Amino acid sequence: MVNRTYAVILMRSNEASHNTYTEFGDTRVIIVGDFQRKIANVKEKVEERLLHPYMFQYINTPVIDEDKLLLLISILDQCKLSHKELESYSITTMLLQVALDTHEQVTNIQAENEELKQRQLTVLAGVYYSGLYYKLLADCKDVHAIRMLAQGIKTINDKKIIVYQKDFSEIDTLMNHVKLIESSLIDQFTDYFHLDGWNDIIDNLLLIKRLSKEKQNFVQKKSSIVFDALHTLIFPKHNGSLKDLSLEQQNYLILICDRYIEFSKQLLEKAKKGLPRINELLDSRIASIINQKTMAKTFVEEG
Numbered sequence: 001m002v003n004r005t006y007a008v009i010l011m012r013s014n015e016a017s018h019n020t021y022t023e024f025g026d027t028r029v030i031i032v033g034d035f036q037r038k039i040a041n042v043k044e045k046v047e048e049r050l051l052h053p054y055m056f057q058y059i060n061t062p063v064i065d066e067d068k069l070l071l072l073i074s075i076l077d078q079c080k081l082s083h084k085e086l087e088s089y090s091i092t093t094m095l096l097q098v099a100l101d102t103h104e105q106v107t108n109i110q111a112e113n114e115e116l117k118q119r120q121l122t123v124l125a126g127v128y129y130s131g132l133y134y135k136l137l138a139d140c141k142d143v144h145a146i147r148m149l150a151q152g153i154k155t156i157n158d159k160k161i162i163v164y165q166k167d168f169s170e171i172d173t174l175m176n177h178v179k180l181i182e183s184s185l186i187d188q189f190t191d192y193f194h195l196d197g198w199n200d201i202i203d204n205l206l207l208i209k210r211l212s213k214e215k216q217n218f219v220q221k222k223s224s225i226v227f228d229a230l231h232t233l234i235f236p237k238h239n240g241s242l243k244d245l246s247l248e249q250q251n252y253l254i255l256i257c258d259r260y261i262e263f264s265k266q267l268l269e270k271a272k273k274g275l276p277r278i279n280e281l282l283d284s285r286i287a288s289i290i291n292q293k294t295m296a297k298t299f300v301e302e303g
Contacts, residue, residue, distance in 0.1 A: 006127075033076065039069060039070060043064055043069060046091055046094045046095060065094075070281060070285060151184040153185075159178075163178065174233065178226055181210075183199075
């Protein structure tokens, strides 16, 4: 399903059959008539490969991160790739991203039989999606892509271990690890194709999204990997869980998170102005994220 922000742009962009240009402040925006079709085609093909009716009886339907798909195709669209190459890179990378996201859903909480079965199937689903990724790359004999994405996987897994084990002593270090967990796969392509300026766009946009999601989980469920790590750093003498923090302590953690979101928004806006060309879909999405209100809007209240 295409989200509401993208849908509005799709209707506007469908009118253009050739590339056109317009100015938004200091940013030159490329309106690509077939760009939205590239996104829709890749997403449809990823969804076709993910389809497994038995697993979906027990686990949540895998979610394709549309922002990561948009960023990935925005990058590859500038690299003079063939249609086949662009689709191959996009499909395999998104399958791999779904596999990584699926494994993140697995918990260590003691479970009953049905919950245990769901957990086991979630692990197997992640392995299955990873297998699809390797098969696709093996079929096209793209050894470089395998090595490139393998490096991204290694970075992500290394940083996840550090975050889960809370093996750091500063908040900046924690946030940098979270940023790399979110962006390392796509960053591989910007490094390989030498696309200057894109890393700051990718890293900050995805960090904002992840921190916003972690904050939401903390406020609603008192469960968050990032907030648990912040809890350990900020309140090292507090031996309880996140649920045991006072309202003042909980809101202080939220304030810290909001400050990093706001700082990342500033970096994202600066990075966008530094890019000479950016497609309309991505420009609209960046503007939407920057304009979302953050500070002093979400606080834990008594009762």
